[in-house]
Amino acid sequence: MEGGGWSWEQRTLVNELIQGMEFAKQLSFHLEGSSSVENAEILVQRILSSYEKALLILNWSGSVGHQPLQAAAVTAPVAAAATGSGSGVPGSPLSTNGSPRSEDFDGTKDHQAPINASKKRKTMPRWTDQVKVSSENGLEGPIDDGYSWRKYGQKDILGAKYPRSYYRCTYRNTQNCWAIKQVQRSDEDPTIFEVTYRGQHSCSFGQQQTVATPPAASPEKKEQIKHNFSSSNQQQPPPGEALLNLQKGLKVDTRDLDKREAVPFAFPSTYECQNSNFSQSFLSPATPEPNYYHVSPFVNSSGWAQTLQHSDSDLAEILSAQTSATSSPMLDLDFQLEPFELVPSFSYAPGYFS
DNA sequence: CGGATTTGACCACG
DNA sequence: CGTGGTCAAATCCG
Secondary structure, eight states: OOOOOOOOOHHHHHHHHEEEEEEEHHHHHHHTTTTTTHHHHHHHHHHHHHHHHHHHHHHHHHHTTOOOOOHHHHHSOOOOSOOEEEEEGGOOOOOOSSOOOTTTOOOOOTTTTTTIIIIHHHHSSSEEEEEEEEEEESSOBBBBOOOOOEEEEOOOOTOOSSOOEEEETTTTHHHHOOOOOEEEOOOOOEEEEEEEEESOOOSTTEEEEEESOOOTTHHHHHHHHSSSSGGGGGGGGOOHHHHHHHHHHBBBOOOOOOOHHHOOOOSSOOOOTTSSOOOOOOOOOOOSSSOOOEEOOOOGGGGGGGEEEHHHHHHHHHHHHHHHHHOOOOOOOOOOOOHHHHHOOOOOOSSSSO
16 A cells, blocks of 8 residues: 555556556647657657556566565665666667677777767667655765666766766676766756666666566566567667666765765655655665665656657667668657656546555 | 775867 | 766775
8 A cells, every 4th residue: 555565566567557648648649739750659669668567567476476575675775676767768779789799899998999889879778867856854865776887977067056977887897788877966956866878788687686576587577578569669678678677767866065975775665756645655764874865756647757868960870770770660769758748637546556 | 805986187079 | 179978097985
């Protein structure tokens, strides 16, 4: 019942379903209006993706024998993810050209491998999640999204009040995982962090088994989901991603103005939907950390937006890369959801999963 | 001691 | 050139 008591699957499932509904609504909106076919297709993709994930979860927990998944309970500060960032991630398509096999790699540094690397980077799908962190006293802490990231830079952005930090997957070198993300704290609302992800994780354990998902279980998953209709939006995804992506959640990071250190978050138990009485359980105490916050992940249904973005040039590259790869339909053109378009009249009823 | 973070310098792009 | 992104040496932390 209480949000906090839900298992990861349940929450994710709900999230996915909600999201699917959201997208469906948007789609209908688009259909009525004179929207482009592209947008409609994108929405359809996302809807499918959401449902796919939802089904996956059901299927998964069903076959595996409903895992209790107490991941979070486990220990680490770096707990697991909670929601499905659902839309944010997985759906994002096109990896670069083909698959991240070992071919075009050269362990050289970015700088030195301009051609491959840069191109790769450019074609990487990019999406942004807006994560809100509500803290008790005004300080925020970083959130963990289940993946392990290594910070490689921080930069003051012109006009932005807070610096932007750059992270890359910890397994970049060991597993050629090129996923990166950057976190930018919002100017107006310091409790909001924009987390921009680029590239999908190709590392086998995107998230160090933090999440309860029994290691054994996830591998299977991948098999099942593999490509179906999703084949249209992701060519040969490195194995085992779907599920992992599902779990990826949010990550927020905060470094304080005063260069205060960010504290890793342990979290999962909290969901807070702006417009519902859903949730909000609080982070359980039990942590030695001075600051703990409670995070509410981008639940779009309640107004947190999430966007996919591409620049024109990116598009061009994607398109070309794409043709050579598979003739799959474009997935994310410059798809952008206006906040107001997002906020739907949707509100869920309190007894969701009771 | 090894891995992660910090931080100024460097690089590429517009 | 200015700006954003990345590198890498120094430093920090467990």
